[in-house]
Amino acid sequence: MRSEAFGRLSEVSQYQWGLVTSRQAMSQEVRRWELHRLVSDGALEAVGFGVYRLAGAPAAEHLAVRIAWLQLAPGKAAEDREVSEGVLSHRSAAVLYGVGDFEPEPHEFTVPVRRRTRRDDVSLHTANLADTEVDWLDQLPVTRPPRLVRDLLADRHDGEHISQVIADLLDRRLATRAQLSRAMAPYAAAYGLSGESGAVLLNHLMASATGRTS
Numbered sequence: 001m002r003s004e005a006f007g008r009l010s011e012v013s014q015y016q017w018g019l020v021t022s023r024q025a026m027s028q029e030v031r032r033w034e035l036h037r038l039v040s041d042g043a044l045e046a047v048g049f050g051v052y053r054l055a056g057a058p059a060a061e062h063l064a065v066r067i068a069w070l071q072l073a074p075g076k077a078a079e080d081r082e083v084s085e086g087v088l089s090h091r092s093a094a095v096l097y098g099v100g101d102f103e104p105e106p107h108e109f110t111v112p113v114r115r116r117t118r119r120d121d122v123s124l125h126t127a128n129l130a131d132t133e134v135d136w137l138d139q140l141p142v143t144r145p146p147r148l149v150r151d152l153l154a155d156r157h158d159g160e161h162i163s164q165v166i167a168d169l170l171d172r173r174l175a176t177r178a179q180l181s182r183a184m185a186p187y188a189a190a191y192g193l194s195g196e197s198g199a200v201l202l203n204h205l206m207a208s209a210t211g212r213t214s
Contacts, residue, residue: 005030006043010054016078017066017139018057022050023075049118050074061138065092068107068122069140081141083134084112088142089125090151096142099168100161110143110151125151145175146183153187163205177202 008028013020025035035052038044044052048067051074060066065088070078072086090108094100110125117124133147143151149169152162169175177199185198193200 005034006038006054009038009044009052012077013054013057016070017060017063018054019047019060019067019070020052020054021070021074022052024077025052027075062096062104062140064104065096065107066140068119069109071119072109072111078139083129083131083141086111086124086141087129087134088140089148090123090143090155093143093148094152094165096137096140097145097148097169097174099172099174100165102161145169146179149175149180150183150187153184153190156190159191159205166202166205 008030009020009025012024012028022032022035026032035044039046039052043055045055047053047063048071051067051070069086069088073081076085086109088096088108089110091100091102091106092104092108094102095104106121106123107119108123108125110127110129112126112128114126115124129143129147133144134141135144136142149162149166152165166180169180170177181198181202183198184201188197188201191201191204193204
């Protein structure tokens, strides 16, 4: 019985980094007491509220944010999820792309409808993201670079942090200056620049951080 339960969990977890939620387990007819027994036996490790990791599963990069993402829609398999069920955004998107120097926490997601979370290390933003603003990276939905920069500007992060993100995106060719300029245009006035020129704001942020003009 125990091996059958573990086998069903293994099938679910193989597409989501060795992780499985308690709701997914119940959908596979694995009862709660069986989960507890598997944890006691060392076959499962509880890694978050309602989330378990199978023993021996390879350690996935960015494991903490993957766990937080699974918790947003715990009853749905990772491979079947849609943008409406949560997208990594803001600082979390920067961390996933490996740009800037933000800390990995708090985990930030954008959802289409306002909702709450019990986790102190998770921040939920509300917005309707277009398909063109979202990509999938390492099997996780993430806002694309222009939207990432736009979100950071809207949250009024300091220019030094944003300029580092911009520089890294350009250096790694994850976005073009034209793409970033268009995304930045509405925020030029908020940063004390006349008009709505995204190119001017981009150059201003880069120059203020590097001490050189573009």
